[in-house]
Amino acid sequence: MNLILLFEDDFVAPARARLNDRRYRHIRAVQQPREGDTLKVGLLNGATGHARVLRVDDLCIELETCLDQPPPAALPLTLVMALPRPKMLKRTLETIAAMGVKKLCLIHSYRVDKSYWSSPLLAEDAIREHLLLGLEQAGDTLLPEVSLHKRFKPFAEDELPSIATNTRALVAHPYEAAGCPVATLEPTTLAIGPEGGFIRYEVEKLQQAGLTPIHVGSRILRVETAVPVLLARLFPPL
């Protein structure tokens, strides 16, 4: 936790927040602050800054906040990702939030096990929890939007074309693909397949929606490695 994310509900008075949940326990156990110490904080979907510890006891911590900095810049990206298996989804949600992705569409694909769609991890609260962990890691405050699309074809035909319009629209696909384009900050749509990749029919549908296949080398990477590699290649450091 490199930044303590605060919610509107935490404020007991202007610029005065009181925490008594997971964040309080983490701060107390790991950072062990004393009265007067300064901690890095941010308001969910708002500014970042610092907070002075007013009081810390066995029940809660009370902070005086000064939120005067913008959160780090976001990636101009809509990430379209075949739903990974639950364990990998968890880490991937944290990674994309940490790296500054703000729009994620989780989609079905032929090689996605249908049972993955029943995972409790897809509950709104569970998704949010892992995104918050990623934001806290990276010092960000802007919660990514995540949408679920359980049917590939309607998504690819009816929704993807308008998402992809006027963006650098790409699908990571190791076969019949061009090399990775250079890093720029232009608006981008990037689709990433499941383990085993998109099937030919799906790649054709994605191409019809305006996406161009690219690859990032001959090595086949797990989704949780492919995501940071692709984002690092497509965008300059922010």
Add this chain to the structure above:
Amino acid sequence: MNLILLFEDDFVAPARARLNDRRYRHIRAVQQPREGDTLKVGLLNGATGHARVLRVDDLCIELETCLDQPPPAALPLTLVMALPRPKMLKRTLETIAAMGVKKLCLIHSYRVDKSYWSSPLLAEDAIREHLLLGLEQAGDTLLPEVSLHKRFKPFAEDELPSIATNTRALVAHPYEAAGCPVATLEPTTLAIGPEGGFIRYEVEKLQQAGLTPIHVGSRILRVETAVPVLLARLFPPL
């Protein structure tokens, strides 16, 4: 498993391998091959190629191998990494093997919990197991060399300078650092700190050994994300 890694011991005759362990069970459960099917294989530290299934029954699978391709190119890198906590070490070993790192020095650092050095994951066999998983994922055969350095100062003073000589020698460090250099295939030494980063004394020691601090943006990433991001920024796709 995108490539089945074979060992010399698997061969019961020239170009004929028999498997009855984890690999056999995985192939049978996931790939479900029949006689005559072709699988992607590689010989540990040797060539890659394909194998025809001669026989598959309840006890083993027998393959006729044709190993005629070189493994994918390796990164010209020595990665020096503060020992991560065990769960993260596991995944990081798999990631670095998958991405083509061939030399890894795991080192102590002030912010590395001393208990990490007692993890059973640091046994030679355990390290090897996770490296093999990474190689199988990426279709590689060349096992990375991993060395353990339980004391920071002797490593930084006596070993690192000769590792770093005549290489692009870098330490990922978010403070007082230059931006990330452009991607090239030149021989590189890269040091990555623990959660919380190297302390000032350590950064000075690494600089004395010839390493230059670089950063890859304002976001603080977990080691398992920072590694793929740094490698993707420092090297072009292979």
